[in-house]
Amino acid sequence: MKYSIGIDIGGTNTDAVLVSRKAGQSTPTIISAHKTATTQQIGQGIENVVSQLLEQSSVNRDEIGDVYVGTTHATNAILQNQGLYRVGVIRLAGHRPQTIPPCYKWPQLLIKSIIAKTMTISGGFECHGAPITPLDKNEARNAIEELLAAGAESIALIGVFSPMNGEQESAVADLVYEMTQGQIPVTMSHKIGGIGFIERENSTILNSALKKVMSYGFQELQQAILRCGIAASLHISQNNGSVIELKQALEMPILTMSAGPTNSFMGGARLCGFSDAVIVDIGGTSTDVGVVHNGFARRCMNQSNIGGITLNASMPDVLSVALGGGSHIQFNSDESIRIGPHSSARKIFQDAISFGGQQLTLTDIALKLGSVSIPNTNPHKVELSQIECESVFQNVMQQINRLVTLIQGKYVDLPIVLVGGGASLIPKKHLSQRFYIPHHAGMANAYGATLAEISGTVDTLVSLTDRDKTLDELKQQAIEQAIRSGASKETTRIVEVDIMPYHYVPNHMARVLVVASGQP
Amino acid sequence: MYQIHLDDLEDLAIGASILGSGGGGDPTYDLLQTQVMIERHGPVTIISAEELQPEDLVVPVAIMGAPLISIEKIVGGNEIQQLIHLIEQQKGFRKVTALMPGEIGGGNAFTPLSAAAKLGLPVLDADTIGRAFPQLQMSSCNLYGINPSPAFVCDSLGNSVTVHANDANSLEQLLRHIVVAMGSSASIALYLMTGKQAQSCTVHGTITQALQLGRQVRRAVETHQDVANAIFEVTTGKKIATGTLIDIDQNIQNGFLSGSASLQTEDGIITILYQNEYLMATQQGKTVAMTPDIITLLEQGTGRPITSERLRYGMRVDLITLEAPPLWKTPEGLSLVGPQIFGYQRSTP
Numbered sequence: 001m002k003y004s005i006g007i008d009i010g011g012t013n014t015d016a017v018l019v020s021r022k023a024g025q026s027t028p029t030i031i032s033a034h035k036t037a038t039t040q041q042i043g044q045g046i047e048n049v050v051s052q053l054l055e056q057s058s059v060n061r062d063e064i065g066d067v068y069v070g071t072t073h074a075t076n077a078i079l080q081n082q083g084l085y086r087v088g089v090i091r092l093a094g095h096r097p098q099t100i101p102p103c104y105k106w107p108q109l110l111i112k113s114i115i116a117k118t119m120t121i122s123g124g125f126e127c128h129g130a131p132i133t134p135l136d137k138n139e140a141r142n143a144i145e146e147l148l149a150a151g152a153e154s155i156a157l158i159g160v161f162s163p164m165n166g167e168q169e170s171a172v173a174d175l176v177y178e179m180t181q182g183q184i185p186v187t188m189s190h191k192i193g194g195i196g197f198i199e200r201e202n203s204t205i206l207n208s209a210l211k212k213v214m215s216y217g218f219q220e221l222q223q224a225i226l227r228c229g230i231a232a233s234l235h236i237s238q239n240n241g242s243v244i245e246l247k248q249a250l251e252m253p254i255l256t257m258s259a260g261p262t263n264s265f266m267g268g269a270r271l272c273g274f275s276d277a278v279i280v281d282i283g284g285t286s287t288d289v290g291v292v293h294n295g296f297a298r299r300c301m302n303q304s305n306i307g308g309i310t311l312n313a314s315m316p317d318v319l320s321v322a323l324g325g326g327s328h329i330q331f332n333s334d335e336s337i338r339i340g341p342h343s344s345a346r347k348i349f350q351d352a353i354s355f356g357g358q359q360l361t362l363t364d365i366a367l368k369l370g371s372v373s374i375p376n377t378n379p380h381k382v383e384l385s386q387i388e389c390e391s392v393f394q395n396v397m398q399q400i401n402r403l404v405t406l407i408q409g410k411y412v413d414l415p416i417v418l419v420g421g422g423a424s425l426i427p428k429k430h431l432s433q434r435f436y437i438p439h440h441a442g443m444a445n446a447y448g449a450t451l452a453e454i455s456g457t458v459d460t461l462v463s464l465t466d467r468d469k470t471l472d473e474l475k476q477q478a479i480e481q482a483i484r485s486g487a488s489k490e491t492t493r494i495v496e497v498d499i500m501p502y503h504y505v506p507n508h509m510a511r512v513l514v515v516a517s518g519q520p
Numbered sequence: 521m522y523q524i525h526l527d528d529l530e531d532l533a534i535g536a537s538i539l540g541s542g543g544g545g546d547p548t549y550d551l552l553q554t555q556v557m558i559e560r561h562g563p564v565t566i567i568s569a570e571e572l573q574p575e576d577l578v579v580p581v582a583i584m585g586a587p588l589i590s591i592e593k594i595v596g597g598n599e600i601q602q603l604i605h606l607i608e609q610q611k612g613f614r615k616v617t618a619l620m621p622g623e624i625g626g627g628n629a630f631t632p633l634s635a636a637a638k639l640g641l642p643v644l645d646a647d648t649i650g651r652a653f654p655q656l657q658m659s660s661c662n663l664y665g666i667n668p669s670p671a672f673v674c675d676s677l678g679n680s681v682t683v684h685a686n687d688a689n690s691l692e693q694l695l696r697h698i699v700v701a702m703g704s705s706a707s708i709a710l711y712l713m714t715g716k717q718a719q720s721c722t723v724h725g726t727i728t729q730a731l732q733l734g735r736q737v738r739r740a741v742e743t744h745q746d747v748a749n750a751i752f753e754v755t756t757g758k759k760i761a762t763g764t765l766i767d768i769d770q771n772i773q774n775g776f777l778s779g780s781a782s783l784q785t786e787d788g789i790i791t792i793l794y795q796n797e798y799l800m801a802t803q804q805g806k807t808v809a810m811t812p813d814i815i816t817l818l819e820q821g822t823g824r825p826i827t828s829e830r831l832r833y834g835m836r837v838d839l840i841t842l843e844a845p846p847l848w849k850t851p852e853g854l855s856l857v858g859p860q861i862f863g864y865q866r867s868t869p
Contacts, residue, residue, distance in 0.1 A: 095676035098597035099553040099634070126703040127589055132677070160593045197592050198552070317834075406764065406836055500829075509588075 003059050004028070004066040004232070005050065006450035008263060009073065012284070012346055014038045015446040016049040018057055018064075026519065027270060028450055032056040033443045037346075042073065042217060043224035050228045061229040066520070068449040070237035070259035073217045074210050078306055081109060083213035085185075086116040087205050088152025090143055092123030092159035092168050094133025102201055106309055114209045117150035119143040123168045124160030127461065127509060132160060135168045140175055148180070154208040158189040158201045164461050166190035185211050191252065192312070193459035195511055199312035206309065207254040214253035218246055235452065235520070239315055241266050241297050242455035242517055245486065257306065260445060262316045265290040265297040267448025268419035271438035277415045278408050280400055281444065282422030284326045285343040289319045289403040291414070294495055295451075296517070319403045325422035326352075329360045329392055337395050354379045365392045366425035393430045419444035455495070455517040456481025463507040464499070471497070471512070478516035492518030521571060521642075523563040524633065524731075529555055531734030536629035537825035538733050538751065538842070539726070541814040543797030544626015544652035545587030546827045553595060557634040564633050565642040566727055567618065569719045572644070576715030577614050579607060580648055580661070581632050582622035584673070584695060585705030587829065590627070596676030599707035600635030603672045606680055607709060610670065620644035620718070622659070622710070624726040625652025625797075625814075626827065631707070643727065648711060650723035650845035651814050654796045656695065657688035658857045660847055661711035664721035671695065671710035675702035723845045729755065737823040747823040748840050757842035760801065760808050761785040762820070765835045781831050783839060790839060792817070794828045799862050801839060809841040810864070812848035812857045816840050 002023070007016045015035050019028035034052040039045035054061060077083055089102045102118045103111050121139050124132040147155065155176050157169045169188040176186050189204040222234055236249035237259035249256055265279040269292040281288045291298040300317040322341030326348040330338040344351035344361055351357040354364045354377040366372050367379035369389050382389075408414055416434045418426065423441040431437075440447065456478045462470050475494050482492050496515040524532070533551040536544070558564065572578065581600055583590060604616050619632035624647040636643045648659040662668065668688045673695060674680035681698050685691035691710065699706045713721065732754045740750035748759040763785035778795040790808065793800045798815035801808045809815045817826040817837040826837060847853050859865065 093593075095593065095596045097594045097676070099556050100549070100594055101556070104552060104556065124593070126593070127586075128703070132593070132703075195588065195592050197594055198549070407834055509586075511588075 002065050003031075003063050004068060004450050005053065005064055005230075006068045006446040006448070007046065007049065007070070008260060008445040008449055009038055009042055009045070009069065009071040010260060010445075012038060014045040014049050015443055016053050017440070017443050017446045017450065018053045018059060019447065019450050027273070028447075030440050030443065030447060031059065033440060033446070035442070041220065042071070043220040046221060046224040047228055050225065050230070054228070062231065064230045064232045066235060067225055067230065067232045068235045068237060068243060068452055069221060070263045070445065070449045071217075071256065072260055074214060074253045074257045075306055077210060077213040078110075078206060081113055083216065084114050084209040085154035085212040086151050087114050087154050087156050087208040088116045088144075088147025088150065089118040089156045089158070089201075089205055090140070090147070090172065091118070091120040091201070092135065092157065092162070092172065093120055094122045094124050094131070096120050100198060103205065104198070114205070116152035117147050119146060125162070125165050125168075127161060127164075128507070129165065131168070135171060137171070137175065140172050141179065144172075144176055144179055148184070153184065154211055155184055155186045156189070156201075156204045156208040157186060158197070158204050160197065161461065162188070162190040163193050163195060163200075163459060187211075192254070193457065194312035195461055196312055199310050202309050203254055203311045206306075206311070207252060210253040211250065214256075215250050218249060222246065237263055237449050237452055240299060240455060240457070240515065241316075241448075241452060243452040243520075244454075248485065254311075258315045259449075261288050261290060261318050262297040263448030263452075264288070264419055264445040265292050265316065265448070266295065266451055267444035267446070268292075268417040268438065268441070269295065270451055271419070271440060271444060271447060272415065272417050272436045274415055274417065276411075277417050278404050279417050279419060280404065280423075281420040282418065282425070283324045283420045284345045284348065284422065285322065285324045286320050287323045287400065287403070287420075287422070289400070289407050290316055291407055291411075296495055317407065319407050321399055321403060323362070323396060323399055325361070325363045325425055327362045329362060329365060331388070337392055339392065339395060339399070353381050362392070362396070362422070362425060365389045366427070369393070369427050371427040372424050393427055396426065397430050453491075453517040453519050454482055454485050454487035455515055456483075456485060456487070457513070457515050459511070459513045461509060461511050464510050464512075465507050467508070474512055474514045475516065478514040482516040482518050486520055487518030488520065489518070492516055521565060521567050523565055524558075525563045526555060526558050528731055529558065531731050531738055532629060532727070533734065534737050534823070534825065535730030535732065535734035536624060536626055537827060538737070538816050539650070539730055539814060540625030540652040540825070540827065541797040541811070541816060542794055542826070542828040543654065544623060544628060544827070545590075546830055547627040547630060549591050549594060550627035550630035553597070554630045554634045554637070557597070557637045561637040564636045566645050567642045568645050569722065569724050572618065572715030572718055574714060574716040575614075576617040576718070578618045578620055578644055578713045578715060578718040579604070579616050579709050580620050580622040580711050580713075581635070581707065581709045582628045583631055583705060584656075584708045585699045587627060589703060589705035593676070593703060593705065595707070597634070599674055599676055600632070601639060602674050602678065602680060603707060603709045604635075604639070606672045606674070606682060607712065610682070613712070616641065617715070618642050618644045620722070621647045621727070622708075623647055623649045623652055624723075624730055625649065628652075629727070629730055644718060644722070645727045646718065646722040646724045647726045648722055650726055650848070651812070652797055653857055656692040656710065659688070659711060660723050661713070661721050662688040663847060663852060663856060666711050666713055666717055666721050668710045670712075671708060673698055673702070673706050673708045675706045723847070741823045747818055748838050751840065751842075755842050757814075757840055760839045760841060761787070761790055762838050763790065763836070765831060765833055765837065768831050768833055779828075783837065792839070793864070795862055796828060798828065800859065800864050801841075809839075810859050811862065812844035812853065814842040814844060816842065
């Protein structure tokens with residue numbers, strides 16, 4: 001029997017589950033679960049929640065083999081502009097574009113605090129593979145020197161079409177290491193991946209800046225786990241639902257930014273035993289809806305955006321609506337009902353009518369209807385008729401069904417899994433036979449973290465003239481990458497192939513994204 | 521005469537995408553580039569065809585090639601200036617007095633603006649298509665007999681070629697090869713005209729039309745009004761359906777992105793056929809919209825036009841059609857850009 005812990009560090013709550021897994025079995029069983037408030041210093045919250053988990057079970061500390069953590073730490077660091085490195089930016093673009101500068105349209109404050117200097121040097125590739133101009137190493141050395149002199153603590157390298165060929169970026173990275181004796185961290189854009197120079201540049205710069213706060217955050221995390229007496233290996237969830245080791249997370253903090261929704265989608269599907277499902281995650285303030293396909297959260301092919309900066313990070317495909325357990329309910333004079341967007345969120349225990357407050361929330365309606373019961377509450381204080389209460393949930397279901405219809409497309413037969421703290425509020429009579437609410441629905445996010453596999457992703461631009469051979473090679477690359485990162489050979493397989501052909505380009509050029517995944 | 525300011529550019533991007541009929545490329549990067557240039561150099565003067573002098577030299581410009589390339593190898597910023605330099609060195613050409621977009625649909629609406637801001641040249645409120653089409657011979661200038669040659673092409677490294685072709689179709693073939701050699705994206709100038717010719721051989725008022733369309737969409741979204749209806753207040757057209765994209769089947773044929781998208785509506789499935797541009801929409805075998813009319817998909821909620829390369833499964837969209845500029849509905853126009861050119865049978869809706 002193997003034991004592991006899954007932790008989800010959200011902005012409000014830190015959730016954790018202790019799970020057991022029989023040898024050769026991929027679906028773990030929840031032994032104990034605990035929820036606590038997220039603390040300013042993330043270590044304290046982790047210590048609290050982990051010691052509670054262990055107290056509630058008979059599992060010994062030294063039996064814990066793995067700890068899986070999903071966190072929004074990186075996103076918060078950017079939004080709050082705190083603890084970020086000053087970045088020196090080098091564009092490898094031999095045609096020296098005079099138009100869009102790096103960080104165009106970023107918030108001025110963020111530019112001021114994180115950008116040391118930006119330079120353009122020779123290099124870059126054409127789409128057909130030849131260099132735009134050859135890399136000039138002397139020019140590169142001079143540029144690095146200038147950036148260091150300007151106070152750069154971290155270097156971001158972005159070359160034109162580098163996802164097709166990362167050689168030039170690697171050569172410049174080697175120069176940086178050589179010149180600084182490995183003291184200055186480097187982010188290469190081809191490791192970030194994706195076509196779209198500006199979005200990839202944005203992601204690369206932010207990743208460079210985030211290395212500081214993430215190294216502190218993750219070290220705190222590791223120490224907290226050690227303080228709990230657990231010597232397990234630490235895995236960090238990334239946006240696509242697989243995990244990376246601590247070392248890799250420190251290199252690529254940007255990959256960990258949107259792990260929360262991904263984990264709850266995958267956790268929700270697995271709690272019900274589905275590999276394909278629509279997941280509805282009802283929280284305190286908002287509801288996220290997504291799709292799980294082959295056990296993985298479907299990714300969003302459009303641009304993502306953090307704090308007003310467009311990124312090409314691979315984020316889960318999520319539709320959200322401001323509707324949750326703490327949502328304020330208002331009956332208008334024309335008999336229409338308004339749910340949210342305001343929510344009592346964490347303050348529901350003071351605000352809500354059933355808890356002795358003044359505010360009518362969705363939780364009050366559920367208590368009044370008896371779909372849930374919470375000790376020490378007075379639902380009879382809610383002065384609404386049965387019909388009125390039912391109409392609120394009719395409205396809730398209309399909103400949820402709308403998002404489900406949108407995201408499911410033609411897959412109208414997929415089961416719908418309700419998870420999150422608010423899942424239990426909805427009276428059963430409002431749920432069609434397609435709906436499932438698993439046991440531990442409120443812990444789907446932390447449980448989802450423990451499911452994570454180790455993946456390898458190839459996102460590149462290739463010629464598909466010899467289509468089958470090229471695709472096979474890319475699949476092999478993805479598989480090798482997953483295995484190198486720690487996935488077991490026997491379980492690693494291709495889980496996603498996405499081909500986006502491009503027009504007007506010779507030789508059947510296409511952007512191809514291949515993901516391989518395997519169990520640790 | 522009026523000026524295009526920084527604040528107008530996002531409206532122009534929306535409007536140009538609507539007129540692109542799904543093609544012409546997503547203008548996101550073109551918009552960014554032009555915003556940078558207007559921030560640096562100030563607003564651009566737009567003049568109407570009536571304001572041209574007969575002996576003016578009007579130059580249509582465009583970026584030819586794969587939209588994909590220019591989102592990775594972003595334009596250098598000096599290309600159009602270099603083309604103008606080439607033109608002015610040619611025997612028999614005077615000073616360039618105005619630029620204009622070769623194509624209003626998609627990213628090319630912006631191509632003359634960045635250069636005009638930098639060089640202080642005015643931009644003619646017109647283009648040579650009135651929408652987007654994939655090939656150079658599909659131009660009002662070709663229809664009205666303007667010589668496409670000499671044509672000028674240059675890349676962002678400063679390489680350039682001047683091409684003298686026998687006709688527009690040959691020019692399309694020749695330039696296609698040159699553009700590929702230049703990295704599959706290059707800046708071009710062709711169908712050079714006098715002011716007098718520009719007055720009679722171009723599609724007038726299309727920059728203003730794009731701005732108006734974009735403004736209507738923005739205001740409708742801001743005030744929660746119906747976007748399609750807001751569009752029809754300024755341009756003749758109709759809403760065909762609202763639905764969800766349930767299938768996208770695409771491939772590349774002869775260098776063009778081609779495929780079909782299935783839209784699930786309340787009245788059944790509508791199939792939209794595209795080759796870069798959306799060209800035909802059918803419902804139970806009946807044609808409900810067809811090129812040369814403009815066919816546009818608008819994302820519900822944001823009102824954003826969806827270009828064919830951004831089609832995504834599960835999107836909820838309005839399908840609308842706008843009337844093509846009248847020149848394309850004539851027998852001569854249809855022989856250049858009608859459905860049979862794209863391999864479709866014209867049937868009565």
